[in-house]
Amino acid sequence: MMPSAATLLAWIPFIHPLPLPDGARLWMFLPLAACVAVVYRTTRARTARELPKATLRTFINIVVGMCLIAIAAYLVHAAVLRFSGG
Amino acid sequence: MKQKPDPAIRMFQAGILAWILPGGGHFFLGHRGLAAVLFVAITFAYGTGLAIGGVKNSVNPRANRWLFLAELGIGSYTTVGYMVSNRLPDYGPKELSPYVAFYPETDVAQIYLAIGGLLNLLAILDALTRAQTGGLPVFYHEMTPTDAARGEGEK
Numbered sequence: 001m002m003p004s005a006a007t008l009l010a011w012i013p014f015i016h017p018l019p020l021p022d023g024a025r026l027w028m029f030l031p032l033a034a035c036v037a038v039v040y041r042t043t044r045a046r047t048a049r050e051l052p053k054a055t056l057r058t059f060i061n062i063v064v065g066m067c068l069i070a071i072a073a074y075l076v077h078a079a080v081l082r083f084s085g086g
Numbered sequence: 087m088k089q090k091p092d093p094a095i096r097m098f099q100a101g102i103l104a105w106i107l108p109g110g111g112h113f114f115l116g117h118r119g120l121a122a123v124l125f126v127a128i129t130f131a132y133g134t135g136l137a138i139g140g141v142k143n144s145v146n147p148r149a150n151r152w153l154f155l156a157e158l159g160i161g162s163y164t165t166v167g168y169m170v171s172n173r174l175p176d177y178g179p180k181e182l183s184p185y186v187a188f189y190p191e192t193d194v195a196q197i198y199l200a201i202g203g204l205l206n207l208l209a210i211l212d213a214l215t216r217a218q219t220g221g222l223p224v225f226y227h228e229m230t231p232t233d234a235a236r237g238e239g240e241k
Contacts, residue, residue, distance in 0.1 A: 014133075014167075015174070017140035017187030017195070025190045031134070032201060038127040039205040043212040044223050048119025 111213025139195025
């Protein structure tokens with residue numbers, strides 16, 4: 001549902017909650033993983049120049065790791081459904 | 087002759103500054119680039135959570151005390167958020183408050199806020215270590231003496 005112009009004008013950031021679009025919940029993981037990768041790599045860097053490559057590698061590691069965990073959880077869920085007769 | 091500052095005092099100052107503002111400790115220690123990166127990354131996580139959840143229930147120890155504890159990793163943002171949260175009017179249980187988010191927004195907001203606060207704890211620990219070691223990151227003890235010497239030179 002699209003908010004009306006009056007609702008948008010009355011909206012104050014941080015005071016009024018921001019509604020998320022449908023299906024955005026899962027994708028919100030990516031910016032958060034990027035933040036974690038950046039901060040983690042910053043604590044292990046000597047200068048800011050080392051960051052881009054190392055951060056990208058850590059970001060990919062996190063995303064791939066989370067995808068593998070999701071696949072494993074899905075397989076366990078499917079197995080439970082199959083063997084419990086659900 | 088200029089006197090070298092006491093490392094304990096420097097550590098304390100860096101820790102307090104890092105707690106008040108993300109990246110503040112690193113900026114104080116002279117790591118301007120790292121400070122800017124930390125500020126942007128941590129502020130983005132915390133700000134996104136706050137925008138999605140709104141301050142009323144997101145920065146409120148009565149609504150979620152464990153979340154508030156995690157948020158306390160960033161002193162200034164949480165203090166300001168708590169003060170604003172207290173100024174917003176309360177609504178009755180049967181009234182729909184315009185200041186309160188519901189599922190699934192609350193879930194996303196809480197995760198972002200908690201991770202923002204906890205990431206700043208990591209940044210504070212790093213600032214303390216760098217103040218103690220003269221600029222080397224947290225894993226300096228894992229480095230070979232040659233690497234450590236190179237790290238000090240690059241500061």
